Amino acid sequence: MSTKTSILPVVGSHHRTLEVEVLRYDPDKDDKPYYQTYQVPCEEEWVILDVINYIKDNLDRTLSYRWSCHMAVCGSCGMMVNGEPTLTCASFVRDMPAKIRVEPLENFPVARDLIVDMDSFVEKLSSVKPYIIAADERTVEDGTFTQLPAQLADYMSYTHCINCLLCYAACPQVNLNEGFVGPAALALAHRYNLDSRDKGRSVREDVVASNAGIWECSFVGACSEVCPKHVDPAAAIQQIKIAATGDYFINFLMPWKKSKNTDEASSGGGK
Amino acid sequence: MKLANGNYIRSPNRYSWWLRQGRYVRYMMRELSSLFIGVFSVMMVWGLYRLSQGETAFTAFTDMFWSKSILVLSVLMFLFAAYHSYTWFIVTPKAMPLKLGGKRIAAGVIIGAHMLLWLLCSVAVWAAFVYGGAV
Numbered sequence: 001m002s003t004k005t006s007i008l009p010v011v012g013s014h015h016r017t018l019e020v021e022v023l024r025y026d027p028d029k030d031d032k033p034y035y036q037t038y039q040v041p042c043e044e045e046w047v048i049l050d051v052i053n054y055i056k057d058n059l060d061r062t063l064s065y066r067w068s069c070h071m072a073v074c075g076s077c078g079m080m081v082n083g084e085p086t087l088t089c090a091s092f093v094r095d096m097p098a099k100i101r102v103e104p105l106e107n108f109p110v111a112r113d114l115i116v117d118m119d120s121f122v123e124k125l126s127s128v129k130p131y132i133i134a135a136d137e138r139t140v141e142d143g144t145f146t147q148l149p150a151q152l153a154d155y156m157s158y159t160h161c162i163n164c165l166l167c168y169a170a171c172p173q174v175n176l177n178e179g180f181v182g183p184a185a186l187a188l189a190h191r192y193n194l195d196s197r198d199k200g201r202s203v204r205e206d207v208v209a210s211n212a213g214i215w216e217c218s219f220v221g222a223c224s225e226v227c228p229k230h231v232d233p234a235a236a237i238q239q240i241k242i243a244a245t246g247d248y249f250i251n252f253l254m255p256w257k258k259s260k261n262t263d264e265a266s267s268g269g270g271k
Numbered sequence: 272m273k274l275a276n277g278n279y280i281r282s283p284n285r286y287s288w289w290l291r292q293g294r295y296v297r298y299m300m301r302e303l304s305s306l307f308i309g310v311f312s313v314m315m316v317w318g319l320y321r322l323s324q325g326e327t328a329f330t331a332f333t334d335m336f337w338s339k340s341i342l343v344l345s346v347l348m349f350l351f352a353a354y355h356s357y358t359w360f361i362v363t364p365k366a367m368p369l370k371l372g373g374k375r376i377a378a379g380v381i382i383g384a385h386m387l388l389w390l391l392c393s394v395a396v397w398a399a400f401v402y403g404g405a406v
Contacts, residue, residue, distance in 0.1 A: 027277030083291060109278035117278050150373055172295060175283060220298045221362065235365035242366060 015044040019099040020051055022063065025110050033110060035101070036060075048088035049077050052102065052114070065114035072228055075162030078105050078169070079114055085166035087228040105169040121165060124181050127207045128189035133200025151196040158191035158236060160229040167223035167233050173216050180216040181207060183223035183233035190236035193243075201243075209244040217241075301358045304351035311348045360385040 018040045025033035038059050040051050049067055056063050067077040072090040079088050080103040081096070088102075108116035138145075167183035168174050174182050189208045193201045207213055217237045224234040250257055272280045289295040321332040335341055363385050364378035 025279055027273075027279070031273060033279060033281065106281070106283065109274065109280050111278055153375075172288060172298075175288065176285075218302070219362065220295070221365075222294050222298075224365075225294060232365065234362075235368070238362070238366035239368070 015046075016042055016093075016098070018042050018051060018093060018096065020055065021099070021101040022052075022055070022114070023101075023103040023110075024063075024113055026062075027112060042093045044094060046093045048079075048081055048086065048091050048093065048096070048100070048102070051093060051100075052077075052079075052088060063114075064112045073162060075164035078164040078166050079103065080106055080169065085169040085226045087164055087166060090228050105165055107168050107171070107174045108165070116165075118165060120178075121163070121168060121182070121185070124185045125163070125188065128181065128185050129200060129204055130185070130188040130192060132192060132195060132198045133203055134197065135199035145197040147196055154196070155191045155194035158187050158194070158231055161188055161191075161231045162229055164228065166226045166228065167231075170222035170226040172220055172222070173218060177212075177216050179212040181213045183217075183237065184231075186214060186217075186240065187231055187233035187236040190240055193240070205244065205247070208240060209247075214240045214244065297358075300351075301355060304355035307348045307351040308355060310344070311352065356389060360389060 020038045020040050021035045022038065023033050024030075024036045038055050040054050040059070042051060042054075047070075049070060052063070052065055052067075056065075065077070065079070067089065068074040069076070070089045072087055075087075077088045079086060080101075081088065081091065082100055085105060102114065104110045104114045104116045108118060108120070111117045134145075161184055163184060165184070171180075171183055173180050186208060189204050192198045193204065193208075209215075214237050217234075219234060219238060221234045224232045227233065272282070274280065283291070289299045318329070318332050321328045336345065360382060364376075364381040367381065369376045369381060
């Protein structure tokens with residue numbers, strides 16, 4: 001890839017100058033991406049996203065990227081920083097070397113500059129039905145679900161996912177197997193399976209416990225290492241594997257138990 | 272590769288992707304360990320077969336272990352087996368989040384208990400060999 005360099009004068013007082021190599025790609029003009037280098041005067045307390053914003057505001061208005069909250073909640077500003085999937089609003093410039101390379105998240109098609117096409121993820125996420133599937137249809141008169149703090153604690157950590165896609169960028173299986181449902185979607189499936197209000201485990205199992213689901217995971221563990229919210233998708237997937245294996249043997253040894261298990265969820269509102 | 276809709280697919284190299292980061296190298300070493308453990312298992316089965324053929328055959332089998340190449344292979348197999356076991360026990364709290372009295376047991380306790388059990392079993396097997404007259 002060719003490198004276009006633009007060295008602009010450094011203005012104002014600053015902590016250090018960071019050399020930033022950014023992957024650029026304009027689908028209307030470019031046949032393939034290239035790197036462009038910027039010299040960015042940084043403040044001590046800046047995060048990587050501040051650096052990108054500085055480039056956009058002061059050096060190059062054509063740079064495209066996603067961001068919103070600047071506080072590790074919206075999950076929009078995930079990028080590869082020196083090859084590591086990084087939430088750029090939650091990673092400080094002071095922890096970086098003098099030269100950094102910023103690229104769009106791996107394992108997704110690049111739409112423009114640092115923006116990836118995340119449609120495949122949205123499809124995978126909806127395929128695991130990440131919402132409460134109750135055993136019976138409830139009406140307003142039935143009132144709210146009740147749940148004990150201990151029941152909440154069972155799945156609480158898996159609710160922290162912000163869909164930032166860092167785990168998909170880190171996972172070699174997502175790269176090698178296009179159809180793999182992937183870490184975040186499986187962790188969210190597990191989150192609903194663990195919820196005491198939910199009875200949809202066997203409905204989700206068609207996707208979750210399939211070859212493209214948990215069994216494509218070889219426990220690299222990279223997803224959990226890069227997760228900025230400590231969701232631990234690797235743990236979720238291993239726990240689903242154990243539960244699915246248990247189901248398999250129970251169905252094999254006690255076929256009469258199977259009917260009871262599937263009735264509960266697939267009949268939905270049946271009484 | 273540029274797609275019809277303008278999107279560009281950047282695919283990491285299919286064969287060298289795992290060399291880019293320490294965590295992928297560690298993963299591939301863990302996967303590679305299965306080869307060495309497989310070779311070790313075949314050797315053990317071979318040893319049982321030789322044992323069934325009588326003392327001379329079995330002595331020839333055990334003598335084979337003192338050749339330099341088999342010694343080197345044995346050390347490699349031991350290191351990979353130890354690494355494999357270590358990686359196995361280090362992830363136990365993820366696959367097995369245990370609760371005691373409604374509270375999660377700390378990950379370190381689950382790992383520590385496994386490691387301790389592993390150590391005790393290893394010492395017991397070693398003692399059985401050395402003091403049980405097998406060597």
